[in-house]
Amino acid sequence: MDTLTLKVNRRVQTVLGSSTLAITAKAKELKSQGKDVVNFAAGEPDFDTPDTIKQAAVQAIAEGQTKYTPSTGTLALREAICKKFKKDNGLAYHPSQVVVSCGAKHSIFNIIQVLADEGEEVLIPSPYWVSYPEMVKISGATSTIIPTTARTGFKVTAQQLKEHITGRTKIFILNSPSNPTGMVYSRKELEPLAEICVKKKIWVISDEIYEKLIFESGPYCSIASLGKEIFDLTITVNGLSKAYSMTGWRIGYCGGHPEIMEYIKNYQDHSTSNPTSISQAAALQALKEPEEKISAMCQIFKERRDLMTSLFDNVPQVSYIKPQGAFYLFCDFSKVGNASQIAQKMLDEAYVAMVPGDSFGAPGFIRLSYATSDAQIREGVRRISEWIKQHT
Ligand code: PMP
Ligand code: GLU
Numbered sequence: 161m162d163t164l165t166l167k168v169n170r171r172v173q174t175v176l177g178s179s180t181l182a183i184t185a186k187a188k189e190l191k192s193q194g195k196d197v198v199n200f201a202a203g204e205p206d207f208d209t210p211d212t213i214k215q216a217a218v219q220a221i222a223e224g225q226t227k228y229t230p231s232t233g234t235l236a237l238r239e240a241i242c243k244k245f246k247k248d249n250g251l252a253y254h255p256s257q258v259v260v261s262c263g264a265k266h267s268i269f270n271i272i273q274v275l276a277d278e279g280e281e282v283l284i285p286s287p288y289w290v291s292y293p294e295m296v297k298i299s300g301a302t303s304t305i306i307p308t309t310a311r312t313g314f315k316v317t318a319q320q321l322k323e324h325i326t327g328r329t330k331i332f333i334l335n336s337p338s339n340p341t342g343m344v345y346s347r348k349e350l351e352p353l354a355e356i357c358v359k360k361k362i363w364v365i366s367d368e369i370y371e372k373l374i375f376e377s378g379p380y381c382s383i384a385s386l387g388k389e390i391f392d393l394t395i396t397v398n399g400l401s402k403a404y405s406m407t408g409w410r411i412g413y414c415g416g417h418p419e420i421m422e423y424i425k426n427y428q429d430h431s432t433s434n435p436t437s438i439s440q441a442a443a444l445q446a447l448k449e450p451e452e453k454i455s456a457m458c459q460i461f462k463e464r465r466d467l468m469t470s471l472f473d474n475v476p477q478v479s480y481i482k483p484q485g486a487f488y489l490f491c492d493f494s495k496v497g498n499a500s501q502i503a504q505k506m507l508d509e510a511y512v513a514m515v516p517g518d519s520f521g522a523p524g525f526i527r528l529s530y531a532t533s534d535a536q537i538r539e540g541v542r543r544i545s546e547w548i549k550q551h552t
Contacts, residue, residue: 175294179519187513198540200528201513203339204407205487207457210449213404213442220441229434232425233260233413237440240447241413244398248371249382251396253415259424260443262435264369264399264412269295271395271414272331274423275363276301280330285316286521287490289339289367293521301330305521310481310492314341318352325356331363334383337370340520340527341490342465342483344374347381354383354390364394369412372403372454374485375462392417402486403454404446409439461487464530464537471541477548487531490517494524496548502526505551510543 167173183201191197220226232238238255245251245258261267268291276282278300284292285306293303306324308314321332334353336345345353357364366383374380384394399412414424434440465482468489472478479492493499503516503526517525530537 171298171300175297176519178290178294180290180515183507183513183515186507190507190511190513195511197511197513198536198543199513199532200530200540201515202529202531203488204531205402205405205457205461206531206533207405209404209406209409209442210446210453212449213406213445216445217409217438217442220438225437225441227437229437229440231429231433232258233434234437234440234444237444237447238413240444241415244447245396245415248380249368249396250385251382251391251415254418257418257421258413258415259421259428260411260413260435260440261428262410262412262432263401264367264397264414265291266410266432266435267397267399267412267414268292268365268367269298270424270427271365271397271416271420272296272299272301274420274427276330279328281326281328283321283324283329283332283362284521285320285333285335287314287338287340287517287525288333288521289335290519292333304329307521313481314338314343314490315345315349316353318356321353321356325360325362329360329362331365332357333365333367335367337374337483337485339370339486340488340515340517340522340525341481342486342488343481344376344484345381345383346378347386350381350383351386354386357393358387358389362393364390366394366396368396368398369402370486371398373458373461373487375458375465376484395420400443400446403457404449405457406442406446409436409442411435411439411443461530464532464534465489467534468528468530468537468541471538471545475541475545475548477552478544487529489528489530490520490522491526491528492524493526496552499524499526506544506547510547512540512543512547 187199238258272295276299280301282296296303384391395416397414400406477495500516506512515527
């Protein structure tokens, strides 16, 4: 085919595809070809969506909930989300301050497009989730990466945050528990960050999608709960994908200051309109599910984390910090060689799928998802260990 002479939008030209989606798709494709792939790439729980939630969707179809809903989601769902925000996070949002979207990814995309503008800067601590910098590119703003290391548990310190703020800084993106490191910020760690954002009048996007998957005791802290001023500056994002194993249903949501939420509503009015009505009915049911169902899944992830880390303890070339939440182990492979090439070779030669750290802004590292069975975890780490023995 001839190369197009017409150019696409200037901002879209530099946008990269999602490596997490690409490698997961590749692993699934190899599996469907009959290859014995161990998939450590998947960014989704391997459990099925609970039956009660599926049934709510079936019932919604039968009852004819198959029409447009308000663009921001049904009132019933937004009320249930407000209840959740109040109960779990101590955040008092009115249903008019909540917008339901097609996944938390969509919520974050909307927020960035609404807030960020050309000539402005968005602060993103690395390692970061792959999609943040690409969303910023689309907005026309620029990303300022704040590199964090194992020394501070991959968490940004108040000093680092201060050092990266300029007169053009508009937004700070916080992700706790973190994808890809699994690190969780304590209240004590969040307080000075909130103070700086309030002082400098910087918006905070708090991506709390892994909130329910935390393994250590101690209450979860949402940065917006730390005071009235930071509450007004924060847009809190959450969703159903991870906690309820509902990645395919595409429901995420956010809450924030009424003025900003009005702009987000208008933006969504002209793009997707409402997220799927049937998925909204399922999400409403999910939010009514007993906490025990989620904690049972969380307990399984904890056991898998412990299994995977104990297996890596016998692979001296690879180091890690024990994750406190989510379902990823972020491993330092720099002693073995070029992490990006290693991940590619391990997929080609040992059929182990993993996501290299480059796409998370952390070359030298590789992300392994333990959202898979104990047997797959044992087999995958065995293959990695063998591969390393043969190649070092
Ligand atoms: N934030 C982070 C950090 C994630 O890992 C994901 C996973 N895809 C999302 C947001 C978006 O999730 P979803 O769109 O499925 O709600
Ligand atoms: N968030 C998951 C991941 O990081 C799912 C894929 C994606 O949307 O990026 O793997």
